[in-house]
Amino acid sequence: MNDAAPKRIAGIGITEIVAGGLCVLVGAATMVEALSYAMGTARRMGPGWFPFALGLLLLLLGLGIAFVEGVLTPARSSGSPAYRALIGVMAAILAFALLIERNGLAPSVFAATFLATLAEQEARFLPSVALAAGVTILTAIIFHFGLALPIPLWSI
């Protein structure tokens, strides 16, 4: 499937540049944030000590990823990111998050399920609605009537 050699920039695989770079960034950010907490001494470690050490470790590992793994074992690309699927799933959770407290279980589950179906290329309106309805009923039975979770079924 992916038989082409991994793409490289300056001899380092692209995936590793990004991966290593992110680790370096996160590590550095951790170190910076940790510095704003008290460091203390080795004997009495302050809240910043361990995070700082970890941030440093992460930074170094990021360099390792880029310069060791990136050179010796760069990863093959796994195809383009699944944007539609990602957005579909995120939209579903977002809808649930926005609806659950104000409108209760049923509308939230319905919206979430419906939006989740859109993650698929082959999604179509009626089947999605049907599935959303079915899941709503199912979860109502399990979680509201069955387990008696303190979430209102619906509210306006």
Next chain:
Amino acid sequence: MLAPLSDLAAGIAVAYSPEGLLYCAMGVLLGTFIGALPGVGPLASIAMLMPLTFHLDTTIAIIMLAGIYYGSAYGGAIAAILLNLPGTANATVTCLDGYPMAQRGRAGVAMFTTATASFIGGTVGVLLMAAFAPPLARFAQNFGSQEYFALMVLGLLAASLVASGNPFRALAMVAFGLVLGLVGMDVNSGQPRFTFGFIELYDGLPLAAVALGLFGLPEIIRNANKPRHERPNIKAGDISLRAMFPTREDWRRIRMPIVRGTGIGAFFGTLPGTGGLVASFIAYAVERRTSKPPEGFGKGAIEGVAAPESSNNAAVQTAFIPTLTLGIPGDAIMALMLAVLMINGVVPGPQLVTQDPGMFWGLVFSFLLGNLLLVVLNVPLIGVWVRLLSIRYSILFPAIVAFVCIGIYSVNYRVVDLFAVMGFGVIGYGMSLLKFEPAPLILGLILGPMMEENLRRSMLISRGDFSTFFTRPLSGAFMAISAGLLVWMIWSEIRRRRRLRATKSGEQAS
């Protein structure tokens, strides 16, 4: 002997009373069901069901919660095998070989193996609990903070071994996980760390949200993206009882992995701070280095299912030992058990076994039964599970998303947790694109605060002297093993690359 006969009798009376039996069975079934549903883990389900147990007698309450716990350990494995979605964090390792087994049409065998391995591991765990609770507690009491720290280092390194191929990435995941584990209010100083103004984060990141975001969501996203014919699909064909039954060859192969796994699990479960998760990782790593299955690990080796599952259940059972005898919970779930005990006025500690032997033995006998029920109730249901989870993915995954939402929300009943799932879902998906393994991160997340605590205490005791980890015999041993693992890892990597380069130049030459 073990205990006066009257205590044992009192225990049996409680465990096998109608109430005891009923709530044990309920717990096991509920636990399996909930554990199998990706999106609702044992933590969430125990939290959801805790209030139900408040009106129950304390022993019965613990019996039911325990049933839910190891039921969900098994249920998590079901989801891991059938959907490559670990229903629980502990089942993560089971995905590695369980799912490939399912893809080869051996789902039934995998689940039967899981049930058997879990039963053996769990039962042995209970027997150990009964026989060795006092001496084991005494051994663990010898552990100082240096030993715990060194042990955690070892555990994290071992976990990175399981993430095959990219040691730097795996270690980076561990480091990142440790940092995430420190999010929240530092107990020692009261300093909020990495909370960026969010009060909700003072208690740390919501574990269930992180786990689901990093494991569950990326899997769903990846699969929804595939064209229909490439979807995960269980061959629902072989679910007859005969097809489920492992062959004689299978039985032969899983004997030693179960023995090894149980031993590892029993050991690590006892230690506070390490539990089913670490135990299953280490069992898998040990198995990878020990047995040579024809398929190779990660491709459906039955040893890769048997070892971690027996380890997991053994650890889950022996985790009760420090909780009951020392009052130290090994993980969040044990902490909940502890809370239930304390709410009911029972003080866990060395005196629990002596002052309330009826409860202790009641639990022992109930656990024995629970493990049996796990197999008896669930093996016939394997067919149901397989059929249930072989529903078309297009129908399944939106439902899973809905369950995930409900599950996450029901832990704390706050919307912030849902945003956390989203955030970690995006991060998790990004990670998978960059070829990062999420499993070591979870381990780091859970161990982070405890590692720091032990580090701090060690430094305090040693007055800032780092060599204390190496000069203390037990701690030094752990550190030496860790160093050995590190060397081994690097050595294997070098050998692997030499081989790769050799084949590449061989191809170019020809």
